Amino acid sequence: MRFHSVPLNFKKGSDHLKKNDTTLYLCIFLFCAAMIPATYQFVEGSEGYEVSPLFWPLMAVYLGLVFSAIAFVTGLKEGQKFAPAEIFTGIWANRTQLVFLAIAIIYVLAMDYVGFLVASLVMLPVLLLFFGYRKYVTGLVISTAFVAVVFLLFSKVFKIHFPTWMLGGF
């Protein structure tokens, strides 16, 4: 088994996608291994049934363990490197996506306090900027129009109750 502490196969551009699959297989293996005690703890057993409610989740976990282990070994045999440091470099290489997720989480959290309309009217222009759109005034107009259409369509036509501002109003 070859261990590498330095990031491997991380390049900008199209090669950005090339990674050692073994890293992910190991993560999945560890996740499945951690799920075994979790399954025993968080699945209520039930008397009087031929097959316990535990059976199917455990089967899925063991299948995940076995397949990821086979895939890990196969990957190593095929000459892929095993670089645990790839996890951290991977996080750094995908910081844009993680920032996007963070914005998304803030948006949903904010929606609970300031309501759908206000949160969306603030967040959509921010996202337009984040995705590279630089015409500020047009961006604001597009955001306002789009949010208004979505709000009217879902709240008036489909009768969905969006979160509203805690202080009242929309």
Place this chain on the structure above:
Amino acid sequence: MEALQAVLSNITFQNVLFLVGGAFAGIIGGALPGISPSMTIALLLPMSLYLPPSYAIMTLIGAYQGAMYGGSISAILINTPGTASAAATAFDGYQMANNGKAGKALGMALTASCTGGLISSVILILLAKTLANLSIQFGPAEYFGIMVLALTLIAGVCGDSMLKGLVAAALGLLAATVGQDPVSGTDRLTFGIFDLFDGFTMLSVFIGVFALSELMMQLRAGGKVLNEPTQLLNVSSDRITFREYWSQKWNILISGIIGTFVGVLPGVGGSTASFLAYAEAKRRSKYPEKFGTGIIDGVAAAESANNGVCGGALVPMLALGIPGDVVTAILVGAFIAHGLKPGPLLFSQHINDVYMIYVSLILSCVAVLILGMIFLPLFVRIVKIRKSILFPCVFILCIVGTYSVRSNLFDCFMMFAFGLLGYVLRCYKFQLAPFIIAFVLGPEAELNFRLALRISGNNYMTFLEKPICATLLALTLVSVYFFAFRSRKQKKSA
């Protein structure tokens, strides 16, 4: 016949309007690079939940047909297929557009798509009932066997690595176990979180895995690229003539049939169908050397097969309840949400709805044809929308769509989690189909497995004692061996 008459009498102006609306949205979704048919259907699904079942079916079927056609518009005009299955269309379509024949290429794509869709609809009507009649004799053990076989086939066919497919399928099965136990009703893997008692909502999984992960993938290109205006070739005023269309009748017919039968096979999908039909058209052609230089035959073959997949993929879905690809997996979720459980019982309990699906498929081909003829200039303009505007708007739709199912913001966080998972899997070139199909089939497979055991008095040999089930499980083993052997051979030759 009475049921058919009942369905025909139920076709009103309103539900046809929803079908046209679905087809319109589907064409736009398919035409926009980065918005796949599965993403289009996943985004339309929340809205369809608020419609009566017949309206919802028509909307989604219309969107399915529309999205499969829509991919050809961007393939022809900007050499960027809106859908993976339109990749073969780009070979000759883009060359035709370069040669100043974009109008003819778009016209042929439209007519061939609609004809291919009609051919597959007819085959669906002929095949589905027969298959359903056969499968009505199946018990829980046989269903379990079919589901295991389908999952293995999908994991094997999708992508270049069967192991990746199997790992993804295992994760999908695990995700499906969260919530209540289907037999005893006890909690499983809810971690004490009340919002997980009903499991992960299908929409948070669908939208996260398909839409959000796609937005994250697109971010890899960077803001500059996403904000670049799309360079379009001019759409010439020349239109396809009936003579040109008629000259391709056999090509379209054969390609439509190829598309349909490829669609029936689980996991194979539209891109394989269109490439197969393209290769077959080239093989039969008197001038094969001209393929790829911009001839109408290539567009006709690829597009007819591409839309032929729609009807084909619905055959196992309607008759057996087995989704053949991701779009039909989402459709299964939609049908279940509307109280229609795909499978043989659908034909005995909801025959009117089955006829409604048939009629929807046929009408959607007509709707796509008419919409294509009238609104083509509009669709061409839509292709020009910058991704930097499109994707933030899609993100808002993802949030609203996910939230609208239970009016619960927790589902949005679940959607983010599945978006991250989908993104990681995509980065490592995992196919998402095995994950999604395992997630959709998981509860059914478990239920059938446990019912079979209960009926047999906890006798595990029941799966081997029943000849159909034993055959299906044997086929599963054979397919695992075949895919593993093929994978090893491919790697050796690479």
